[in-house]
Amino acid sequence: MTTTVLPTYEDAVLRYEPVIGLETHVELGTRTKMFCGCRTEFGAEPNTQVCPVCLGLPGSLPVANRAGIEATIRIGLALNCEIATWCRMARKNYFYPDMPKNFQTSQYDEPLCVDGYVDVELDGETYRIGIERVHLEEDTGKTLHVGGSTGRIHGATESLVDYNRAGIPLVEIVTKPVPGLGAKGPEVARAYVTELRDIVRSLGVSDVRMEQGSLRCDVNTSLNKPGEEWGTRSETKNVNSLRSVERAVRSEIIRQAGVLDSGGRVVQETRHFQEDTGGTRSGRSKETATDYRYFPEPDLVPIAPDPAWVATLKAALPERPSVRRARLREQWDLSATDMESVVNAGAVELIEETIAAGASPAGARKWWMGELARRANETGVELSAIGATPAQVAQLQALVDAGKLNDKLARAVLEGVVDGEGDPSAVMAARGLGVVSDTGALTAAVDEAIAANPDIAAKVRDGKVAAAGALVGAVMKTTRGQADAKTVRELILERLGAH
Amino acid sequence: MSELTRMTAAQVAGVIASGEVSAVEVAAAHLDRIEAVDRRVHAFLHVDREGALRAARDVDDRKVTGPLAGVPVAVKDVVTTRGVPTTAGSRILEGWKPPYDATIVSRLRAAGMVMLGKTNMDEFAMGSSTEYSAYGPTKNPWDLGRIPGGSGGGSAAALAAYEAPLAIGTDTGGSIRQPGAVTGTVGAKPTYGGTSRYGLIAFSSSLDTPGPCARTVEDAALLHAVIAGHDPCDSTSIPQPVPDVVGAARLGATGDLTGVKLGLVKEFAGDGSEPGVAAAFRESLEALVKLGAEVVEVSCPHFEYALPAYYLIAPSECSSNLARFDGVRYGLRVGDDGARSLEEVMSLTREQGFGPEVKRRIILGTYALSSGYYDAYYGQAQKVRTLITRDFQAAFKKADVLVSPTTPFVAFPFGSRTSDPYQMYLADLFTIPTNLYGGPAVSVPCGLSEGLPVGFQVMAPTMADDRMYRVAAALESAVGTFAPPEL
Numbered sequence: 001m002t003t004t005v006l007p008t009y010e011d012a013v014l015r016y017e018p019v020i021g022l023e024t025h026v027e028l029g030t031r032t033k034m035f036c037g038c039r040t041e042f043g044a045e046p047n048t049q050v051c052p053v054c055l056g057l058p059g060s061l062p063v064a065n066r067a068g069i070e071a072t073i074r075i076g077l078a079l080n081c082e083i084a085t086w087c088r089m090a091r092k093n094y095f096y097p098d099m100p101k102n103f104q105t106s107q108y109d110e111p112l113c114v115d116g117y118v119d120v121e122l123d124g125e126t127y128r129i130g131i132e133r134v135h136l137e138e139d140t141g142k143t144l145h146v147g148g149s150t151g152r153i154h155g156a157t158e159s160l161v162d163y164n165r166a167g168i169p170l171v172e173i174v175t176k177p178v179p180g181l182g183a184k185g186p187e188v189a190r191a192y193v194t195e196l197r198d199i200v201r202s203l204g205v206s207d208v209r210m211e212q213g214s215l216r217c218d219v220n221t222s223l224n225k226p227g228e229e230w231g232t233r234s235e236t237k238n239v240n241s242l243r244s245v246e247r248a249v250r251s252e253i254i255r256q257a258g259v260l261d262s263g264g265r266v267v268q269e270t271r272h273f274q275e276d277t278g279g280t281r282s283g284r285s286k287e288t289a290t291d292y293r294y295f296p297e298p299d300l301v302p303i304a305p306d307p308a309w310v311a312t313l314k315a316a317l318p319e320r321p322s323v324r325r326a327r328l329r330e331q332w333d334l335s336a337t338d339m340e341s342v343v344n345a346g347a348v349e350l351i352e353e354t355i356a357a358g359a360s361p362a363g364a365r366k367w368w369m370g371e372l373a374r375r376a377n378e379t380g381v382e383l384s385a386i387g388a389t390p391a392q393v394a395q396l397q398a399l400v401d402a403g404k405l406n407d408k409l410a411r412a413v414l415e416g417v418v419d420g421e422g423d424p425s426a427v428m429a430a431r432g433l434g435v436v437s438d439t440g441a442l443t444a445a446v447d448e449a450i451a452a453n454p455d456i457a458a459k460v461r462d463g464k465v466a467a468a469g470a471l472v473g474a475v476m477k478t479t480r481g482q483a484d485a486k487t488v489r490e491l492i493l494e495r496l497g498a499h
Numbered sequence: 500m501s502e503l504t505r506m507t508a509a510q511v512a513g514v515i516a517s518g519e520v521s522a523v524e525v526a527a528a529h530l531d532r533i534e535a536v537d538r539r540v541h542a543f544l545h546v547d548r549e550g551a552l553r554a555a556r557d558v559d560d561r562k563v564t565g566p567l568a569g570v571p572v573a574v575k576d577v578v579t580t581r582g583v584p585t586t587a588g589s590r591i592l593e594g595w596k597p598p599y600d601a602t603i604v605s606r607l608r609a610a611g612m613v614m615l616g617k618t619n620m621d622e623f624a625m626g627s628s629t630e631y632s633a634y635g636p637t638k639n640p641w642d643l644g645r646i647p648g649g650s651g652g653g654s655a656a657a658l659a660a661y662e663a664p665l666a667i668g669t670d671t672g673g674s675i676r677q678p679g680a681v682t683g684t685v686g687a688k689p690t691y692g693g694t695s696r697y698g699l700i701a702f703s704s705s706l707d708t709p710g711p712c713a714r715t716v717e718d719a720a721l722l723h724a725v726i727a728g729h730d731p732c733d734s735t736s737i738p739q740p741v742p743d744v745v746g747a748a749r750l751g752a753t754g755d756l757t758g759v760k761l762g763l764v765k766e767f768a769g770d771g772s773e774p775g776v777a778a779a780f781r782e783s784l785e786a787l788v789k790l791g792a793e794v795v796e797v798s799c800p801h802f803e804y805a806l807p808a809y810y811l812i813a814p815s816e817c818s819s820n821l822a823r824f825d826g827v828r829y830g831l832r833v834g835d836d837g838a839r840s841l842e843e844v845m846s847l848t849r850e851q852g853f854g855p856e857v858k859r860r861i862i863l864g865t866y867a868l869s870s871g872y873y874d875a876y877y878g879q880a881q882k883v884r885t886l887i888t889r890d891f892q893a894a895f896k897k898a899d900v901l902v903s904p905t906t907p908f909v910a911f912p913f914g915s916r917t918s919d920p921y922q923m924y925l926a927d928l929f930t931i932p933t934n935l936y937g938g939p940a941v942s943v944p945c946g947l948s949e950g951l952p953v954g955f956q957v958m959a960p961t962m963a964d965d966r967m968y969r970v971a972a973a974l975e976s977a978v979g980t981f982a983p984p985e986l
Contacts, residue, residue: 059698093822102825293870
């Protein structure tokens with residue numbers, strides 16, 4: 001293809017309407033695989049969590065994992081879907097070495113859940129994203145190309161396959177095409193995946209970590225001129241973070257606008273998102289796509305969820321994350337922006353638990369969004385894995401409220417907690433931190449400071465009360481910051497008769 | 500030949516249980532017989548002498564008891580056996596040793612049975628003569644110039660040649676019953692889901708059914724009872740108690756069928772059965788009437804579509820089931836020279852690893868499932884299947900069992916039907932409807948035509964396997980058993 005001049009994003013969305021669709025895969029956190037009893041732990045030695053069934057050895061047969069079906073139904077219910085009363089798994093036939101049977105057990109025209117929606121909030125607007133279907137399938141293994149410089153098959157001397165992931169239950173969530181988003185398209189796409197992630201996480205059925213691949217996203221994008229029919233879509237894979245979802249849609253809008261501007265035709269194809277450039281690269285063309293020859297899986301019996309059971313599952317769904325967020329925002333008295341940063345920092349549960357452990361909303365938020373968030377950012381760990389628990393943070397705040405720690409000391413104590421030195425009280429004791437409240441010792445320090453700074457003391461005696469600050473500083477220095485500045489100030493003024 | 504190899508399985512179990520002979524002596528007698536005749540018969544692809552003797556010693560040492568403890572059994576090579584080569588009669592699995600036992604094999608072992616080895620078969624159970632085995636055909640002990648039936652010709656011939664008293668077969672369209680018919684042995688296809696498929700290398704998942712092969716009806720029932728019953732490893736396995744097949748066989752052997760209604764399928768009459776086959780069938784029917792049975796005519800109008808429906812469903816499923824044989828993980832790998840692409844290696848492996856009939860069916864099935872053709876072929880065939888099931892259900896309202904010849908013709912000479920696949924497919928004309936329905940059916944020897952055995956088929960409703968054993972045993976009591984000439 002010849003190089004086309006790319007329009008700016010603003011220009012592209014001025015002239016073209018994007019239609020966006022998302023296919024999201026969620027790897028379920030079931031203890032065992034979908035069709036056998038193998039474990040599903042992430043990061044195990046290659047090919048150690050395998051058996052005749054997930055290796056597809058001749059003669060082996062699948063048996064469905066009830067937990068996987070239940071989790072899929074709960075996801076469907078949380079996305080306002082209808083649940084099938086009878087459906088079947090299907091075989092998707094194609095040859096690929098990371099697929100042990102050369103067919104994937106999936107669902108085709110009889111998905112477990114259909115026709116739902118998710119409401120997504122963005123900048124005070126609500127966007128309703130239609131859900132086409134939610135279905136259950138098995139994951140494939142992973143192919144590793146070694147010997148080359150790129151890790152891709154090209155130039156590799158050997159290809160190795162790890163089947164640990166093969167057979168782990170995977171839920172595919174497909175949206176209906178979403179038109180009419182205009183320039184907001186990329187952000188809404190990101191907000192949708194974020195909302196979906198939060199919903200799935202609230203159900204406790206997956207850890208939904210994009211960086212570990214337990215949440216994977218394919219983005220479909222097409223452009224059309226206003227009033228015209230929808231254009232040909234591209235499917236972008238390898239979109240591995242929330243940020244990438246937004247970037248991928250944005251770059252596809254720009255790329256396709258460039259193609260259309262130059263009189264070209266958008267090709268229906270699979271493209272791969274490039275994390276480094278933020279663009280997409282052409283993959284295999286769907287026009288010569290494989291015929292998957294779907295047919296009902298004869299080795300499995302149909303799935304017929306009892307409506308009474310489904311009703312029980314529905315009744316037991318947790319509060320929707322968006323509803324919960326609105327409730328908490330009100331309870332915590334936060335602005336929409338402040339709440340959004342709490343959500344983005346992954347601090348909602350942490351703050352909630354800290355409050356439950358006795359802290360005030362403001363106190364709890366202050367530590368998690370301040371000191372701890374900064375520390376998490378610096379060390380590159382998730383806030384929830386920082387090493388301080390909500391109970392510890394609540395204790396810290398209680399010590400501050402009781403006047404036993406000042407702000408500066410509290411930060412030092414928190415550092416000790418994060419470094420694994422124990423609870424705040426233990427860190428205080430071990431590091432010798434804590435406000436000096438013994439007035440005798442404090443008075444001595446004050447007298448010492450007055451004696452060492454006669455000029456300043458004279459000024460204060462003469463009524464220049466503001467000069468007392470220097471004396472306070474001196475006292476704080478000798479007490480290594482362990483005094484309450486307000487108390488020190490009062491003591492100084494009292495000793496110098498400046499009241 | 501040792502007397503031990505002439506005995507029925509029930510008799511062998513009896514002499515072992517009474518301490519008259521040891522399980523090791525029984526195993527050795529059969530291994531010797533295999534040694535003596537199998538070069539000519541070629542019933543076995545692999546004889547596990549060491550494993551058999553070890554298992555027999557174990558029975559003797561631990562005094563394992565049970566109706567078939569110590570009795571030797573041959574297993575069709577499509578069933579996985581831990582550490583023992585399992586090829587499914589195909590080049591593509593040459594040398595593969597499964598790391599696990601099929602459920603039915605575990606049950607044989609748990610019952611103290613002694614596995615002699617693996618029997619020959621048409622590749623991946625596709626065929627009616629064993630001529631499609633990648634390792635050469637099995638000969639019919641009645642006439643070494645003729646086929647032993649298929650796909651389970653090895654298991655049936657091993658029985659007829661007195662190499663084993665019992666064998667395991669698998670029946671997708673008649674692969675237990677048709678070999679039974681042409682070798683003068685008993686072959687029973689249980690209700691689909693009555694015996695576990697776990698460890699049975701799949702040909703057509705919705706049709707494959709493992710079952711017993713024996714020289715007498717009682718022996719078949721005894722083996723049936725050992726292998727049948729719910730298996731949590733097979734989702735399609737039926738969680739219900741196994742019908743009392745042994746009791747039914749013994750009841751039938753008393754020769755009283757008073758009040759039993761035999762349904763004669765109208766559409767099977769005038770069907771192209773050989774005259775000798777038709778005659779033997781008619782005489783057997785008369786014999787059953789003498790035992791008190793009543794013959795009623797039933798109509799199964801959709802049976803005429805069974806063969807075409809079968810040849811869409813079975814190849815479709817097989818095209819998917821056999822996709823895993825690609826040289827990547829196990830078995831044959833061809834052309835992996837470091838220069839060829841993965842796709843080329845897969846392609847060469849399958850080109851050289853599969854024989855002509857398997858390729859024919861993979862191509863048929865791939866076509867039938869392809870987008871745009873699915874509804875016209877696979878979808879339509881499934882509808883026919885439903886109609887055939889309804890035919891059976893309606894017929895069983897009028898009759899307790901349905902009866903027919905097992906196969907239209909006696910054992911045919913090698914090479915006489917390989918040039919025209921359709922002529923080969925006709926061998927399963929009477930057996931296939933049952934597979935599409937899922938019910939049980941048994942073939943029992945009923946006479947000879949020009950010196951070759953003829954089989955009589957009894958079909959019963961699903962999970963009424965006991966009924967077919969009763970009728971088959973009654974027929975056996977009336978007509979006797981049939982032994983081939985000395986080899």
